[in-house]
Amino acid sequence: xxxxxxxxxxxxxxxxxxxxxxxxxxxxxxxxxxxxxxxxxxxxxxxxxxxxxxxxxxxxxxxxxxxxxxxxxxxxxxxxxxxxxxxxxxxxxxxxxxxxxxxxxxxxxxxxxxxxxxxxxxxxxxxxxxxxxxxxxxxxxxxxxxxxxxxxxxxxxxxxxxxxxxxxxxxxxxxxxxxxxxxxxxxxxxxxxxxxxxxxxxxxxxxxxxxxxxxxxxxxxxxxxxxxxxxxxxxxxxxxxxxxxxxxxxxxxxxxxxxxxxxx
Amino acid sequence: xxxxxxxxxxxxxxxxxxxxxxxxxxxxxxxxxxxxxxxxxxxxxxxxxxxxxxxxxxxxxxxxxxxxxxxxxxxxxxxxxxxxxxxxxxxxxxxxxxxxxxxxxxxxxxxxxxxxxxxxxxxxxxxxxxxxxxxxxxxxxxxxxxxxxxxxxxxxxxxxxxxxxxxxxxxxxxxxxxxxxxxxxxxxxxxxxxxxxxxxxxxxxxxxxxxxxxxxxxxxxxxxxxxxxxxxxxxxxxxxxxxxxxxxxxxxxxxxxxxxxxxxxxxxxxxxxxxxxxxxxxxxxxxxxxxxxxxxxxxxxxxxxxxxxxxxxxxxxxxxxxxxxxxxxxxxxxxxxxxxxxxxxxxxxxxxxxxxxxx
Numbered sequence: 001x002x003x004x005x006x007x008x009x010x011x012x013x014x015x016x017x018x019x020x021x022x023x024x025x026x027x028x029x030x031x032x033x034x035x036x037x038x039x040x041x042x043x044x045x046x047x048x049x050x051x052x053x054x055x056x057x058x059x060x061x062x063x064x065x066x067x068x069x070x071x072x073x074x075x076x077x078x079x080x081x082x083x084x085x086x087x088x089x090x091x092x093x094x095x096x097x098x099x100x101x102x103x104x105x106x107x108x109x110x111x112x113x114x115x116x117x118x119x120x121x122x123x124x125x126x127x128x129x130x131x132x133x134x135x136x137x138x139x140x141x142x143x144x145x146x147x148x149x150x151x152x153x154x155x156x157x158x159x160x161x162x163x164x165x166x167x168x169x170x171x172x173x174x175x176x177x178x179x180x181x182x183x184x185x186x187x188x189x190x191x192x193x194x195x196x197x198x199x200x201x202x203x204x205x206x207x208x209x210x211x212x213x214x215x216x217x218x219x220x221x222x223x224x225x226x227x228x229x230x231x232x233x234x235x236x237x238x239x240x241x242x243x244x245x246x247x248x249x250x251x252x253x254x255x256x257x258x259x260x261x262x263x264x
Numbered sequence: 265x266x267x268x269x270x271x272x273x274x275x276x277x278x279x280x281x282x283x284x285x286x287x288x289x290x291x292x293x294x295x296x297x298x299x300x301x302x303x304x305x306x307x308x309x310x311x312x313x314x315x316x317x318x319x320x321x322x323x324x325x326x327x328x329x330x331x332x333x334x335x336x337x338x339x340x341x342x343x344x345x346x347x348x349x350x351x352x353x354x355x356x357x358x359x360x361x362x363x364x365x366x367x368x369x370x371x372x373x374x375x376x377x378x379x380x381x382x383x384x385x386x387x388x389x390x391x392x393x394x395x396x397x398x399x400x401x402x403x404x405x406x407x408x409x410x411x412x413x414x415x416x417x418x419x420x421x422x423x424x425x426x427x428x429x430x431x432x433x434x435x436x437x438x439x440x441x442x443x444x445x446x447x448x449x450x451x452x453x454x455x456x457x458x459x460x461x462x463x464x465x466x467x468x469x470x471x472x473x474x475x476x477x478x479x480x481x482x483x484x485x486x487x488x489x490x491x492x493x494x495x496x497x498x499x500x501x502x503x504x505x506x507x508x509x510x511x512x513x514x515x516x517x518x519x520x521x522x523x524x525x526x527x528x529x530x531x532x533x534x535x536x537x538x539x540x541x542x543x544x545x546x547x548x549x550x551x552x553x554x555x556x557x558x559x560x561x562x563x564x565x566x567x568x569x570x571x572x573x574x575x576x577x578x579x580x581x582x583x584x585x586x587x588x589x590x591x592x593x594x595x596x597x598x599x600x601x602x603x604x605x606x607x608x609x610x611x612x613x614x615x616x617x618x619x620x621x622x623x
Contacts, residue, residue, distance in 0.1 A: 051519050075522030086379070086514035090567040102510055103522040108503075110570065156521070 001027045001062050001077060001159040001192060003048070008057035010047045011216075016055055017043045019216045027159070028190040030182075032203040032224075035213035036237050041196045042083075042164060044213065048194065049080045049162050061160070075103035079153035083164040085145065087137045093148045094133045097123055100155030123154040127181060143174030150178070154185075163195040167202065175199070179206050200237075200252050204228050212236045225250060234258055305564045305575065313582045320357050320589045321349065351483065358491075359482040360588045360600070361581040363547045366494050366539035368580020369501045371554030372561070372573050373536040376508035377529060378438050385540035385554035388445045388533065392452035393422025394544045395475060399456050402471045403463040411474075412486065412545040419541035422448060427533060435526035441533075477550030477601025479588050490542045497539040498577055504532050505569040512567075550601045552608025553580050553587075559615050583607075 003025040011017035017040045025031050033041040046052045048059055050066060058065050066074045079100075087096075100123065101116045112120065124133055127147040132140060137148055146166065153161055163182070167175040179202055185191045197203045203210060203224070210227040212220040214236045220227045228250060233241050240255045322328045326348055328336070335341035336349040370385035378387070386392075397418030398411050407414070429444030430436050460468055473480075507528045510518050515525060540554070557580045558572065565571040587603040 049516070049520055051516055070522075071519070071524055072522040075520060078520070080516060080520035082514065082516040082520075084514075086512070086517075088509075088512040088567050090562070095568065099510055099513065099521065102506065105506075107506070110506075152517075153520075162520075 003160055003192070003194070004058075004060040004063075005048070006058050006060070008044070008047060008054050008059065010052055010054040010056070011040075011043055012052065014055075017216050018047060020057070021213075021216075021218055022057075023211060023218065023221055025160075025192060025194060027192055028186070029209060030186055030193040030195070030207045031209045031211060032207035033194065033196045033211050033213060034198075034200060034203050034236075035219075039213040039236070040216040041213050043216075045162055045164050045194065045196050049078070049164075050074065072103050075156060077158055078160045078162065079156040079158035081146075081150055081153050081161065081163045081166055083166075083168065085149050087145070089136075089138060091137055092134050093124065093129060093137055093140070093151075094120065096137050096148055097133075097151045097155050100152040103156055119157055120155050123151040126154060126185065127151045143170050143177065146170060146174070146178060147181070150181070158191070160192040160194065163193065165196050165198060167197065167199060175202065182206070200228070200233070204250055204252060205248055228252065301565060302571070308564075309575070309578055309582065313578070313585075316582060316586045316589060317357065320360075320585055321353055323589060324348075324353065324592050355484045355487050356479055356482050356588065357585055358484075358487045359546055360479055360585040362487060362491060362494050363479070363543040363550065364553055364580040364582065364584025365498060365577040366543040366580070367550065367554040367584070368557040368561075368576040368578075369498055369573055370536040370539040370543070371580075372558035372569070372576035373501055373504070373508065373532055373539075374554075375558050376569055376572075377511055377532045377536070378442060379512060379514075380438075380442065381559065382555070383442070384551070385536065385543070386449075386549070386551075387442065388537060389422040389426040389448040389452070390419040390537060390540045390544060391549050392449040393418040393420075394541065395549060396422075396452045396456055398474050398548075399459050399471050402467050402474070403459045405467075412489070416541045416545040419544055420537060422452070423533070423537040423541075427530070436529045473599055474548040475601075476599045477548040477604070478599035479547050479584075479591075480597060480599070482546060486546050490546045493538060494542045497535050497542065500535045501539065501577070502570075502574050504528075504535060505573045508532060508569040508573070512569075548599075548601065550584070550604055552604045552612070553583055556608050556611050556615070557583055560611070563615075 005021060005023050008021045009016045009019055021044060023031075033044060035041045043052065047054055050071070053067055059067065061069075061074060061077060066078075097120050098112055098116070101112060101119060104116065104119075105112075124130055127150050129144060129147050129151065132144060132148070137145060140148060146169075166178055170178065182191075182193055182195075183206055186193055195203075195207070207224050209222060210220070210224045211218055212227060212232055219236050220232045228243065230241050230243060233239055233252065238258045240258055242253045242255055244251050244253055318330070318333075321333050322330065326345075328345060328349065332341065332345050333349060336346045339346060367385055371383070374383040374385060374387060375381055394415040398415045401407060401411050401414060426441065426444045426448050427436065429447070430441035432440055460471060463471065507523060510521050510523050511525075511528060511532075513521075518525060543550070558576045561572055561575045561579050565575055584600065584604070587607060588600045590607075591598045591600045591603045
């Protein structure tokens with residue numbers, strides 16, 4: 001289940017934000033998209049998740065162009081955890097996760113069948129929210145709600161999962177819990193993960209590969225250890241950093257902002 | 265001790281005993297309610313519909329007893345009573361149920377699709393278009409007999425305009441739809457006002473009757489005209505329940521789950537328009553049913569549209585039949601739209617205070 005992005009140009013309305021981006025995501029890989037605000041990382045994710053249509057170039061999943069393929073077929077392979085979540089009032093966690101089975105249910109099917117129920121329960125238990133399954137989603141805390149929506153994405157039984165800034169609205173403990181959970185799913189189920197992350201240290205710790213974006217193009221792409229260098233970070237983020245070696249791998253310590261013209 | 269005082273005492277004792285039993289009954293009902301909302305909802309609604317139907321058939325200018333109703337149903341007994349039942353009461357009740365169901369489901373569909381709990385069936389400009397056409401025809405005195413059909417056409421065309429205004433880069437935008445509906449409604453309402461100002465007195469009365477909504481004089485012809493496509497619309501609406509459920513999660517997730525935003529919004533909008541336009545063509549602009557019924561239903565059975573949509577249809581049918589019954593009880597028959605507004609406003613205020621659920 002390889003994701004191929006070829007010469008992708010696109011954005012909102014007519015102005016392109018992403019210019020000629022090409023990259024390949026191998027099955028079972030964790031790729032993080034990082035960059036400064038406005039670099040286009042969220043736009044790139046939206047182009048991949050089909051919320052936006054590309055102006056030029058293609059995105060191929062398993063060799064098929066996703067924007068022309070049947071939406072339901074793509075939904076069976078690729079899922080999204082959006083940044084902001086709208087919760088209909090009164091919906092319980094079980095009902096929310098059950099909606100994740102939509103791509104697998106033909107339009108005339110009214111209820112969940114046995115297979116659907118198994119998948120829903122598996123998704124709920126893999127994110128450890130069984131004890132909330134009958135509670136309305138709006139009554140959950142931020143971290144629990146995030147996990148409920150993650151369970152919805154997992155109920156689609158995807159092979160690729162896209163996470164749009166999953167940690168932005170969580171406190172640090174929940175941030176870690178979520179990312180550890182994703183790591184477990186990546187290792188145990190071979191789930192391909194593409195995340196947009198603001199926190200460079202989490203990106204450094206969890207991703208296999210890193211794509212640094214600047215002004216809508218890829219500045220650096222490769223294994224995390226190779227890409228996460230002070231030179232790259234100063235070019236992309238305008239930040240002077242020191243790289244520390246810690247028991248959990250390389251971590252970044254921001255030192256000072258660079259006053260320069262590069263970061264435009 | 266007089267007979268009267270003995271009776272009063274006995275009554276008092278039996279009432280107190282009854283009230284104890286009543287408290288126990290309420291306790292059991294509460295427990296059953298919390299554990300099985302659906303069956304309680306079906307039961308309550310079913311009872312309400314049966315009782316209202318029976319009352320509607322019997323009450324009116326000429327009251328009919330249950331036995332007379334039964335006889336007339338079997339085409340026996342007094343031919344006048346048979347005519348009253350078959351040609352006056354039954355078509356009127358059928359119209360009320362059809363229109364009420366259409367309005368209830370249309371409101372529920374639009375509230376779900378637009379993710380806005382203040383949406384009603386007329387938000388997409390249906391009332392503006394239908395009203396304008398009807399008033400224009402009344403004031404200019406052209407083809408008055410064709411008003412229902414013309415109003416239906418006006419509603420459809422206006423909704424088409426509003427949907428056209430709601431287009432955005434990615435398809436159809438919910439915010440633009442609502443704004444477009446408001447803009448078009450305002451424009452058409454002002455034209456309606458101008459037309460009413462230049463109209464004659466009798467015409468104004470006729471126009472107002474139509475604007476407020478009335479089931480007076482609705483017979484089998486009107487029902488037969490609207491029933492086929494209204495029933496199709498009601499069934500189609502139920503089938504769209506799952507789409508509405510997914511749309512309520514927001515655009516991003518809906519796309520990710522494989523729903524085509526444009527196609528499903530067009531489909532849901534079309535069905536809602538069909539139902540509302542059909543309702544308007546039969547009975548004029550009856551307000552509040554489409555707005556309040558889905559809220560009440562959501563409090564009863566929750567927000568899952570697979571339950572909410574069909575229940576909104578049934579509850580809407582009941583509410584309008586009930587309102588029509590009330591409108592016929594007074595010395596002067598009031599237009600049913602006035603009754604729904606009188607019932608609907610306090611109900612709506614009560615809903616607001618008891619915490620309106622977000623869609």
